[in-house]
Amino acid sequence: MxxxxxxxxxxxxxxxxxxxxxxxxAAAEPSFVMPSPYVIAIDPGHGGSATNDPTQLWDPGVVVGNVMEKDITLDLAFRLRALLAKERVKVVLTRTGDEYVEISERWNRVHASGARLFVSLHVNAFNGDPAINGATIFYPKPDSLSFAQAINAGLAQTLKRYQIADDGVAAKPELWVRSDVPTATVEPGYLTNPREAGLLSQGDFRDAIAMGVLQGMLAADPQIEQVKLQIIHAEAAAAxxxxxxxxxxxxxxxxxxxxxxxxxxxxxxxxxxxxxxxxxxxxxxxxxxxxxxxxxxxxxxxxxxx
Ligand SMILES: [Zn+2]
Missing domain, CATH: 1.10.287 (Helix Hairpins)
Structure with a gap:
């Protein structure tokens, strides 16, 4: 053998x-609960460009020279979104590009997002008198008054060093009538006023507008900061x-x-x-x-x- x-x-x-x-x-069960983020909707006013299709609507907003309101509002929305992202807020925009969107569709997008606050961004115009100037906040209904006042106070603070007149808040019921969350339309300056038009072309001024609106939002609802802290704690527990x-x-x-x-x-x-x-x-x-x-x-x- x-x-x-x-x-x-x-x-x-x-x-x-x-x-x-x-x-x-064996993987352990999670010992923490990740809170759902605070949602805020931002509407960059106007949008869209002329095309070969004559039936395609477009809306540049105020146009002074080659400057169009729709471009300023989209840029302001991106700056505000970046600031809110640092606060762990989930931001929903009614448009993210040069796109024509009906007001009713914009509201549908806001409503579908589950937003708890809503701002619509514009710049003002007064044809015939270039001296007219200042920042104004519109609100649709009395239940949005305190939110509009908070945004106004935030803007007044960050735009002070640019000597922008504070024109306060005003009711404008025709804007965002269907809104059921605190809503404000922000008009931070006049594109028809040469000095404010010059400022609106500057990045630092646009940052100041976004910061003012952010400060107003944080003041209007302390829940934003509370949810942020809950998310940070949950992330630390997860890590x-x-x-x-x-x-x-x-x-x-x-x-x-x-x-x-x-x-x-x-x-x-x-x-x-x-x-x-x-x-x-x-x-x-x-x-x-x-x-x-x-x-x-x-x-x-x-x-x-x-
Ligand atoms: Zn506008």
């Missing part, structure tokens, strides 16, 4: 043992739990590796002993005297060849 050679048996044992699956740590899980998995993997190598070494020892016993039994004799071993091995080698 031919016995399998020791190295072959050992190699097979090593392959078998090293292919054992690694123990995995901590993730770290803990990563640590547990690494520990389990280390334990599994140590166990596997222990088994491999143990198996090698057992196989070695088994092979020794098998070799001795095949020889058919107990311990041969030391001086005859060399001869015995030579004889066995000869018999294998036959």
């Amino acid at each position: 031919r016995l399998p050679r020791l190295p072959v048996v050992l190699a097979a044992g090593v392959v078998l043992l090293t292919s054992m699956p690694t123990a995995r740590a 901590a739990q993730h770290q803990a899980e990563v640590g547990t998995t690494a520990d389990a993997a280390r334990t599994a590796t140590a166990t596997r190598w222990g088994l491999i070494l143990g198996a090698i020892v057992v196989l070695w002993v088994v092979m020794r016993i098998a070799i001795r039994r095949q020889a058919g004799a107990p311990h041969l005297p030391q001086y005859r071993r060399r001869g015995y091995r030579r004889r066995r080698a000869v018999s294998r060849r036959s």
Whole structure:
């Protein structure tokens, strides 16, 4: 009978043992609740460009020279959205490009977003008198008055250093009549006033407008900051739990590796002993005297060849 050679048996044992699956740590259940974000809708007023299709409507808003209101309002909306993103607010825009959107469709988008506050961004115009100037906030119904006042106060603060006159708030029921959340239409300056038109072309002035509106929103509803803190805490808890899980998995993997190598070494020892016993039994004799071993091995080698 031919016995399998020791190295072959050992190699097979090593392959078998090293292919054992690694123990995995079971994923723990989340121990925190991620709050839903505060939602605010922003409407960049006007939008769209003339096309070859005469039936396609478009609305640039106020146009002075080559400056169009629709471009300023979209840029203001992007700046305000960036500021609100830092407050962890989810911002929904009624348009994100140069697009014509009906007022009713804009309101549908606001309503569908679940927004808790809504601002429509415009710039003002007074044809025939370029001296007319100042910032005004319109609101549709009395239930939006305090929101409009908060936006007005925020803007008055950030536009003070640009000497923009504070024209206060005014009711304008024809705007956003269907609104059922605090709503304000922001008119931060006049494109028909040369000084304010110059400021409206500047990035720092546009940032000041966005910051003023943000300050007004934060003052109007403390929930914005509360939800932000809840989100930050939930994210910290999620990160901590993730770290803990990563640590547990690494520990389990280390334990599994140590166990596997222990088994491999143990198996090698057992196989070695088994092979020794098998070799001795095949020889058919107990311990041969030391001086005859060399001869015995030579004889066995000869018999294998036959
Ligand atoms: Zn407008």
